[in-house]
Amino acid sequence: MHGGSAILRGIGRFTGRYAWWIIAFWIALAGVLNVAIPQLEQTVSKHSAPFLPGDLPGNETLRQMSKDFGAAPSSAVGSIVMSADRPISHQDDAYYQRLVGSLVADHDAVAYVLDMYGKPATREVALSPDKQAINLVVAAQGDVGSTRAHQSTNDIRDLIRQASPPPGLTVNFTGAAPTLADVFHSIDVSLLVITAVSVALITMLLLAVYRSVAAAGVALATVGISLAVGRAVLSALGASDLLTVSNFTIALATAMVLGATTDYAIFLIAGYHESRRRDRSVGGSVTAAIDSVGGIIIASALTIGAAGISMAFTKIGMFKTAGPPIAIAIALSLLISLTLPPALITVLARRGLLEPRPSTERRWRHTGVRIVRRAIPLAIASLVVLIALSAVLFTFRMNFDENRAQVHDTDSKRGYVNTENHWHANEAAPEYLLVRSDHDMRNTGDLAALELMANAVAQVPGIAYVRSITRPDGIPVAESATGYQTNVIGGQLGSAHEQLSAALPQLQQLASGARQLDDGAAAAAAQLPALTAGTDQVVAMAGNVLDSYSTAERIVNALSSGTSTVPQAVADLRAGTDGLDRVLAQVRTSSDRMTGALANIDSVFAPLTSAQPAPQCLIDPQCMRARTAYRDLNAATGGRAGQALAAAATAAAAPASASSLAAALPDMRQGLAGLQRLIDQMGGQSPDQIRAQLNQLTDGMNRLTDGMRQLSSGLNQVRAGTDQMAAMTTKLNSGLGLASDYLTTMSEHTTTGPGRGFYLPPQALSDARFVDGAKLLMSPDGRSARMMVVWKINPYSATALDRVGSLATAAHRAATGTVLSDAHVSTTGLSTLSAQMRDQVVRDFAVFAAVAIVMVLLILILLLRSLVAPLILVGTVILSFAAAAGLSTLLWQHVIGINLDWSVLPVSFMALVAVGADYSMLFAARIREESKDGMIRGIIRGFGSTGSVITTAGLVFAVTMFALTTGSTFNLIQIGSTIGIGLLLDITVVRTILVPAAVALLGDRIWWPARRISPDGPPPAPQ
16 A cells, blocks of 8 residues: 555554553553543433433424423323222222322322322223223433433332232333433443444454454554543543433444544554565555555544534434544544554564565456456446435334333333223323413313314314314313203203103193183173172161161160060070970870860761761761750750850860971071070171171172172283193194204214314303312413324324424414414424424434535545545445445345334444545555556455455454444344444445446546546556
8 A cells, every 4th residue: 555644654653652651551542531430321320411402492382382381391201000900999099199109209200190090080091992991191310211211211110119019900100201211321321232243243254354363453442542531531432421321422433433443453454464565564554555546544434423413413312422422432543543552563574473465456357357357347337236226215214202212121111002002092101282372271262162172173083082172082072062961951851841741731721720720700790780689688787687686676676665675585484485385295195185075075076067977977876866866956046055065176176386386496496596595796896897897798798799899800911811821832842853953963063073062161260170280281371272192193103293383283273263273283292392303303314415515525635635426436335325325225125124213324424424534535545546557457456455354344344333233222223233234335345346347448538637647548458
């Protein structure tokens, strides 16, 4: 190798002269730094930068939401999922209360807790549909992906264990922040394994190539010292906050240092061997090696550093914590690689341990001849292969699923599985829709607008349900639907309709009764004149009675000379009737005897005294003689015999009159009793007083007559009214039936769906469900409301990331025309942050890719003193990267079925552009050096001198990158495999075929604007 500078030759001579001092210096420096400075892992554990850019809108929304709800600002939101294969028990409830108490009390680890299950009114919100799991939203202190968030996650998991879950209850802390904590922990665990595997693979490869422990030892010692010094310096800078660091600093910086320093050692060993083959001394060979490849090593370090520094222009935490640290570590490795390997080579070579093996240059020159002779078809074929592989990128889907990035089972990964099993939705990774207004939204109008927004968001494809103040359990509050309310009113109207239908017969009876009452009142009014007349007659008769009473009173007064009254006279008469009764009894006894005797006289003289003899007497001669004798006696006595017999007959009738009188005595006694009652009823009043009362009776009857006339008139009106009411009620009943049917039908179409409407009565604002829900879903001042939007699809998926932006749009569109039309609506959460990060990744990638390309291009221009060659080399490197990315996409996405992580292409681009440019730059520089007598000869000689070196270096770097596949996260595995594939493509297709074929086709025009070197003849035969 030729070229170089006086400075590089001076470094070579210095390292050869002071080899032991240089070796001792670097070993001592590495030891002191690692003793004085904490290990990089410790620094990262305390000072890790946030994973997401702090100015992402989603992060701003998270902080704003925490502020509005009076909680500590945090973006590290997660969920504690408690699940069992049985319904949640009382023991589980007790554990939940213990855990919540511990979480609320720990302000160092916990920013806030959304305790829905602990409040009876909102318990169902946090309980899974199968009643076997509870979701407790917990925000850890710190920003997601930061050291504090990671430590807070560990502390929260300690609290979970310390609360002693009951048997059968599984408790997982999952969600975005816990998932990242688990990913970073997996990376931490993987780093030692990755480093050990890398060193082992590099050792085996070096031993296989050099078949010399000494040669392998030079490279490994360089790697070891570079890592020890570089990691210590990065740790010191990270601890002092002069440099942002993270787990990716450790992983990627370590890998790049391993690969780069091994390559640099290989370049120097190759340069030393080449010089030794030319019979130079050890010291001269060391100086020549540095002189020939030192510039390439510096340019390589500069390209890698430029690619790393370009990441300083990014915002993604992974890029910012990987790129600049890589640049610093490579810069330190450059200083070590320019001094330590030459010193080691000098020490070992003086003991005869680094003598070169037979050269493979002849074989590589044969390869160069074949490629030059077939430059066109090989260039076309290589381009076709690379472009075909690059075309696969059109199917590339960026993967943001940090949960699936974990190879092994973790706490967060199990939590996602348990959440899906019990909720059948991503309950543990909701999106938060934050609605901020300039007024208190705890009123019916604003709540109706919030419900419209929640309903619109719930209609976005991929959304399972939305939890908000109007629908805390994800289902709209039934009582708030206008359909529900119309159904209630319709039901009441229907009940009234049924009651009226049942009452119609009675109403008709009422109308009939009113008609009968009216008819009766009319008849009574018609009879009132007769009744009045009768009353007048009764009053007149009573007046006559009173007159008779007054006359009797005067008679009694006159007969008793004023010593007696009518009552006394009546009493005396009643007593007299009792005596008369006894007299009549004696008379009846005497009359009975006399009557018998007189009856005998009558029976004897009756046939004799009759005017005409009876038929029996006519036939009886004695009777006839007796008649004759009686007539003679009566004649003889001058008629006195007949008079005596007549008197006897009259006497016989006297007892009968006494009997009649005795029979009349009860009537007389009853009459006297009635007269006594009349006297008693008079109550000692005089006839005049009784007449006054009778006059009042007459007046009352007159008033009754007038009242009856008015009653009859009123009842007539009542009759007309009841008839009209019956008719109207019939119509009303029919109308109620129609209204009930209408409202019921309306309710069926407005209880659910887009037409459900919303109305929450003011009194409902004091309901326990609303009050408890408001504490969790509405800020204390009522000016901010948050909705928890739960996906039914994977929230990490490209579909979710594409649709999450429509959530705020749908909500804002639904609020148009409402009281919240001017409200600020924003979203945050796993999908929002991932979508915004995806956009940021694209922007960052574009920025640092452009910067890296420009910086690498400038370095190549300075090194090669050309414009065309650097453009071609950079173009081939970019094409090589695209082909590697396409092949990796084909392998991972289409064969294995796992999309490439979002970090794979940017990190792979940084590595492949830097390293790939190194190899092409080394090859091009050697061609330029060897082309003094023609480009074709320069290509062939360049092949011979660099073929083995670049191939070995590329294989070592590829092996180092493939060592990342032993990690326990897919992002490291995919980064390692993609860079490894790219390096293999670079050393087998780009550097071996495409670059030499392009140089052969362009000739010395490739060095434009430099002067042409010389014309070429036919390719010489290999030497």
